[in-house]
Amino acid sequence: xxxxxxxxxxxxxxxxxxxxxxxxxxxxxxxxxxxxxxxxxxxxxxxxxxxxxxxxxxxxxxxxxxxxxxxxxxxxxxxxxxxxxxxxxxxxxxxxxxxxxxxxxxxxxxxxxxxxxxxxxxxxxxxxxxxxxxxxxxxxxxxxxxxxxxxxxxxxxxxxxxxxxxxxxxxxxxxxxxxxxxxxxxxxxxxxxxxxxxxxxxxxxxxxxxxxxxxxxxxxxxxxxxxxxxxxxxxxxxxxxxxxxxxxxxxxxxxxxxxxxxxxxxxxxxxxxxxxxxxxxxxxxxxxxxxxxxxxxxxxxxxxxxxx
Amino acid sequence: xxxxxxxxxxxxxxxxxxxxxxxxxxxxxxxxxxxxxxxxxxxxxxxxxxxxxxxxxxxxxxxxxxxxxxxxxxxxxxxxxxxxxxxxxxxxxxxxxxxxxxxxxxxxxxxxxxxxxxxxxxxxxxxxxxxxxxxxxxxxxxxxxxxxxxxxxxxxxxxxxxxxxxxxxxxxxxxxxxxxxxxxxxxxxxxxxxxxxxxxxxxxxxxxxxxxxxxxxxxxxxxxxxxxxxxxxxxxxxxxxxxxxxxxxxxxxxxxxxxxxxxxxxxxxxxxxxxxxxxxxxxxxxxxxxxxxxxxxxxxxxxxxxxxxxxxxxxxxxxxxxxxxxxxxxxxxxxxxx
Numbered sequence: 001x002x003x004x005x006x007x008x009x010x011x012x013x014x015x016x017x018x019x020x021x022x023x024x025x026x027x028x029x030x031x032x033x034x035x036x037x038x039x040x041x042x043x044x045x046x047x048x049x050x051x052x053x054x055x056x057x058x059x060x061x062x063x064x065x066x067x068x069x070x071x072x073x074x075x076x077x078x079x080x081x082x083x084x085x086x087x088x089x090x091x092x093x094x095x096x097x098x099x100x101x102x103x104x105x106x107x108x109x110x111x112x113x114x115x116x117x118x119x120x121x122x123x124x125x126x127x128x129x130x131x132x133x134x135x136x137x138x139x140x141x142x143x144x145x146x147x148x149x150x151x152x153x154x155x156x157x158x159x160x161x162x163x164x165x166x167x168x169x170x171x172x173x174x175x176x177x178x179x180x181x182x183x184x185x186x187x188x189x190x191x192x193x194x195x196x197x198x199x200x201x202x203x204x205x206x207x208x209x210x211x212x213x214x215x216x217x218x219x220x221x222x223x224x225x226x227x228x229x230x231x232x233x234x235x236x237x238x239x240x241x242x243x244x245x246x247x248x249x250x251x252x253x254x255x256x257x258x259x260x261x262x263x264x265x266x267x268x269x270x271x272x273x274x275x276x277x278x279x280x281x282x283x284x285x286x287x288x289x290x291x292x293x294x295x296x297x298x299x300x301x302x303x304x305x306x307x308x
Numbered sequence: 309x310x311x312x313x314x315x316x317x318x319x320x321x322x323x324x325x326x327x328x329x330x331x332x333x334x335x336x337x338x339x340x341x342x343x344x345x346x347x348x349x350x351x352x353x354x355x356x357x358x359x360x361x362x363x364x365x366x367x368x369x370x371x372x373x374x375x376x377x378x379x380x381x382x383x384x385x386x387x388x389x390x391x392x393x394x395x396x397x398x399x400x401x402x403x404x405x406x407x408x409x410x411x412x413x414x415x416x417x418x419x420x421x422x423x424x425x426x427x428x429x430x431x432x433x434x435x436x437x438x439x440x441x442x443x444x445x446x447x448x449x450x451x452x453x454x455x456x457x458x459x460x461x462x463x464x465x466x467x468x469x470x471x472x473x474x475x476x477x478x479x480x481x482x483x484x485x486x487x488x489x490x491x492x493x494x495x496x497x498x499x500x501x502x503x504x505x506x507x508x509x510x511x512x513x514x515x516x517x518x519x520x521x522x523x524x525x526x527x528x529x530x531x532x533x534x535x536x537x538x539x540x541x542x543x544x545x546x547x548x549x550x551x552x553x554x555x556x557x558x559x560x561x562x563x564x565x566x567x568x569x570x571x572x573x574x575x576x577x578x579x580x581x582x583x584x585x586x587x588x589x590x591x592x593x594x595x596x597x598x599x600x601x602x603x604x605x606x607x608x609x610x611x612x613x614x615x616x617x618x619x620x621x622x623x624x625x626x627x628x629x630x631x632x633x634x635x636x637x638x639x640x641x642x643x644x645x646x
Contacts, residue, residue, distance in 0.1 A: 134368070198409035204364055205404070206397030206424045206475060216423070217412055 034224075037300040044296020051289040054282070058104035067095035069102050070254045078272040088274040090264060096278055103256035104282060110171050110257070111238040111286075117176035118233050119226060122183025123219070129184070130191030131214055141188070144181055152178050156240060160249055171250060175240045183229050190222040224301035231294035235287040242283050258283045309381065310337035311515050312361070312483055317375035319353075319360045322368065326590040330356040330370070332539035335617075338483065343509060343516040345530030345547070347523060347562070351586055353539040354519045358485050360385075361517075362402055363392040379483070398428045401476035405488035407468035411460040417444075417471050418456030421478055428479040443474040446511075447504060466497035470504065477508060484509065485517045490525060502529055523566050527551060535559050538587050538597040541617060545624040555620055555631035557602045558582075596629065604630040 039045055062069065067085075073093035081088045087096035129140040155178035163170045191214075194200070200217050208216075238258075244250035245259025246266075253260065258279040265276030315335050321328040331353040338344045346354050359365045361377050363384060377384040379400065384392065396402075404410045411420060421443060422436035431439070437456065444452035447470040460468060469489065476484060486505060490498040506529055509516045518529050526533050526547065533550050535543040535558065543556040554560045564580040584601040587593055595614050599605045610629055617627045620634075 197412075198404060198406055199412040201364065202402075202404055202410040202472070202475075203412075204396065205362060205402040206479070207393050207395070207427055208423075209393055209427075212423075212427070216415070220414055 034297075034300040038296050041296045041299060044292050044299075047289040047292030047296070050285065051293060054104065054286055054289070055108065058101045058108060061101035062098055062105070065095065065098040065101075067098050069094055069098045069256070078268065078275070080272075080274060087278045088272075090261075090275050091268050091272065096261075096275065099256050099261065100258070100278055100282055103258045103261050103279060104286075106168060106251055106255065106257040107238055107241055107259070107283070108286070110168055110175065110241045111234050113168070113172040114175040114179075114237045114241075115230055115233045117172055118180040118183055118237070119229065121176065121180040122229075123187050123222075123226070125180070126184035126187030126189075127191050127214060127219060127222075130188035131195060131210070131218065133192070133195075137188070137192075141185075144184060147178075148181055150178050152236075153240060153243060156244060157249055160244070166250060166252060168251075171241060171244070174244070175237050179233065179236065179240075183226075183233065186225055186229060187222055190225055191218050194218050194221050228294055228298045228301065231290050231297060234290045234294075238283065238287055238290075311340045311380065312338040312517075313376075313378040314357070314361065315376045315378070317357065317360060317377065318373045319356050319365060319370055320373050321370045323590075328589045329539050329592065330589060331360060332589075332592075333375070334536070334539070334541055335375075336534050336541065336544065338515045338517060340482075340515055341509075341513055342531045343506075343518060343529055345526030345533040346517060346519045346536060347521065347526055347533060348536035349521055349586060351589070352536045353589075354521075354536055355487055357536075358402065358487050358517065358519055361485065362396060362400060363387070363389070364396075364402075394428075397424055397476075397481065398479045399481055400483045400485065401479070401481040402485040402487065403469070403472045403476045403489055406492045407465055407472050408492065410472055411468055413460055416457050416459055417463070418458075421456075421471070421475050424475050424478045439478065440474070443478055444471070446477070446508065447471070447474045449474075466493055466501060469493060469497075469501055473501075473504065473508065477512060480512060481514065483515045483517070485519070487519045488521070489518065491520070491522070498525070499528075505529065523562060535562070538592055539589055540597060540627065541625075542598065542627045543625065544617075549624055553624075553632070555624065555626040555633060556598075556628045557604050557630065557632075558598050558628075560632060561603075598628070602628075602630070604635060606630075 038048075071094065075093065076085075076089050077093040078091050079085055079089045079093075085095050085097060087100055089095055090099070125140065125144075129137045156174040159174040159177050160166060160170060163173065195213075195218060197217070200213055203213055203217055241250060241257060242259030242262065245257050246263045248263060251257040251260045253264070261279035262276050262283075265272075265274075265279065269276045314337070317331055317334045318329070319331040321330055334353070334357055336344065346357065348354050356365060356370070360372055361379075361384065365372070372385050375385070379395075384395070387395070411417065418437065418440055421440040422433065425431065425436040425439055426433070429436075440456060441453045444455060449455055449467060449470055455463075460471070463471060469492075473489075484505075489505065490501050493501060502525060505516065505518075508514075516529075518526060520526055530547050532544070532546050534541050535550075535556065537558050543550065543554070543559045545555075550559065551563070554563055561580070561582045565582065567579060582601055587597055587600065593599055593611075595612055596602065596605065596610050599610045602610070605611070613629075615627050615629050617625050620626050620631055
């Protein structure tokens with residue numbers, strides 16, 4: 001009889017054998033627990049729902065919309081919201097409902113892309129530093145201390161100037177290049193404390209190699225912290241993108257991002273405030289939601305805040 | 309030839325406060341199929357000795373400054389980290405004191421066992437699963453095949469230590485080092501885990517080193533015992549000889565601190581504690597390290613000459629100027645204040 005047979009048979013007889021071992025234990029695991037605790041947090045749940053709604057809107061609205069987001073039509077320029085144009089139109093007569101969704105795609109994509117880049121650099125740098133320890137750790141951390149002095153946005157601007165090209169990819173690079181320091185520190189701290197665990201020593205005692213210890217025992221246990229880090233970094237990056245586009249260094253017309261749209265709206269904000277209010281509210285909503293989600297996740301994933 | 313031969317091992321910790329001589333000239337050997345017990349109080353260098361054999365001492369600050377660890381004739385202290393990794397688990401395995409923290413809480417025990425198997429053997433996951441179930445049955449975990457997918461938190465302390473034993477045995481090592489294997493367990497569970505260890509040692513024809521501060525544990529499990537004090541071996545003998553005729557004053561004191569429930573000379577009243585504290589290993593006493601606490605230390609050479617380990621009678625080694633069998637008249641009457 002093969003192993004799987006034995007296991008299947010064992011599973012099949014589970015209900016019958018349960019009385020022998022007392023009441024059946026309710027299966028639970030970290031993620032189910034975390035989900036339960038997250039849902040209990042009303043603000044975080046609401047923020048999560050809004051976040052998903054915004055994402056869906058950005059994804060779906062341009063597909064369903066009857067309007068060409070880049071078509072200029074001055075006969076309907078600067079309209080206030082109507083049934084045909086729920087968010088109104090901008091000074092070129094483009095439908096803001098469609099353009100906001102498109103701009104959201106760009107903003108959110110840049111946000112997530114830069115955040116992932118931040119995580120990637122941070123995890124690699126932090127885990128090497130924490131895992132190797134000793135002098136290398138000391139050196140890497142002092143280097144990081146020096147980098148901490150770099151102001152985030154000016155550094156992003158300089159990076160964009162050096163690359164000399166502005167599109168989604170260069171924006172991601174510019175926004176992540178000076179903001180991965182905190183993530184690296186978090187990961188390094190986690191790895192540093194996790195590697196003192198008895199199970200790491202036990203794994204070494206049966207011959208586990210370093211990559212196995214790092215990949216199996218250390219990094220998976222930093223996952224909770226990393227998920228929180230995603231939602232903590234996201235608002236900063238989205239705001240950064242909006243700022244760069246707003247001062248004209250980011251996404252340039254006719255492409256849209258929320259920052260670029262706000263910049264276009266700025267010129268007409270006295271006569272037609274909708275054009276600046278819509279993208280601004282969109283940015284604020286997303287950032288606020290991301291912050292609440294991060295807060296909820298932190299409470300849900302940190303076992304120390306665990307209540308029964 | 310002995311399976312493991314430790315010669316004059318010295319492991320020191322280089323700290324800011326000074327050099328801690330945690331293991332300071334320890335020698336012993338473990339024969340094939342035998343169990344060696346290492347006894348001593350906290351901080352006497354038992355665990356550091358074991359970790360030095362495995363090459364798992366934290367460096368820095370620790371360093372093996374001299375001595376050799378011959379395993380089947382190979383000096384482990386000269387091997388590269390890579391060679392040591394291949395050896396660990398496959399030739400020498402180790403289990404640790406606290407089973408509650410020695411298993412990764414985020415991996416199923418099946419994963420943790422099969423990973424070790426597949427680290428050392430080129431087998432499929434299916435074969436590894438099968439072997440894992442066999443191992444769990446060997447360590448007497450009921451319904452082994454069902455428990456493979458369970459996470460460690462669903463096991464009790466004793467069961468987890470059994471799982472640790474299963475992991476340690478998964479690659480058929482020739483030497484098993486058990487560092488305080490029962491200390492963190494309930495008294496009732498202790499005995500069953502010790503029995504299990506002994507049964508498995510016989511079945512797998514392994515040698516075993518049991519490290520403990522519990523004289524009861526070594527009395528039950530070990531063939532030979534070494535008693536360590538302040539980084540040195542102070543007495544070495546077969547288990548029977550050591551318990552019947554302890555020679556070193558420290559061993560006598562350890563046995564005196566043990567409660568006895570039955571036997572010819574059951575003491576009444578309070579257990580005798582050893583006065584004083586173990587010496588500071590940064591600056592140990594120049595001569596006899598047990599001298600300051602020894603009830604027999606005279607004004608003679610105890611404070612001048614460091615006693616050497618000498619063979620008092622065949623197989624019974626002691627490091628003391630006043631072993632019990634050489635004492636005449638100097639012995640304080642039982643119960644007298646020290």
